[in-house]
Amino acid sequence: MDELINISIGNASLVAILGYCVVFLGLVLLMCVVMLMGKVMTSKSGKAAKAAPAAVEAIPEAPKAEPAPGSAGDLKLYDTDPKDAAMIMAIVADSLGKPLNELRFISIKEVKDE
Numbered sequence: 001m002d003e004l005i006n007i008s009i010g011n012a013s014l015v016a017i018l019g020y021c022v023v024f025l026g027l028v029l030l031m032c033v034v035m036l037m038g039k040v041m042t043s044k045s046g047k048a049a050k051a052a053p054a055a056v057e058a059i060p061e062a063p064k065a066e067p068a069p070g071s072a073g074d075l076k077l078y079d080t081d082p083k084d085a086a087m088i089m090a091i092v093a094d095s096l097g098k099p100l101n102e103l104r105f106i107s108i109k110e111v112k113d114e
Helices: 009-058 082-096
Strands: 076-078 107-109
Touching: 082 107
Parallel strands: 076 107
Antiparallel strands: none
16 A cells, blocks of 8 residues: 555656556547548448439429519619618508508618708
């Protein structure tokens, strides 16, 4: 028991170096396992990616969606942020008591005080 309490500097450094070596060896082994698993997963996903185009070709295309009813076309903004324009349109629709898709906005222009 006394030799563990009264350890020399040489023995202490040897124990420390062996401890560091064990830790780094464990880290290297863990790194190798992770790299190996990555390669296995990459090879599996590569095989699945090659088989995927055949499956995609078998799926028929969905019909193209019609525009929403009541869409009013393009809106021209003059010196107005799109976020502000959306807020203005929502306020107008709310004050009129009508849904937004029943209103037609042609342009929105910011009026600046001179």
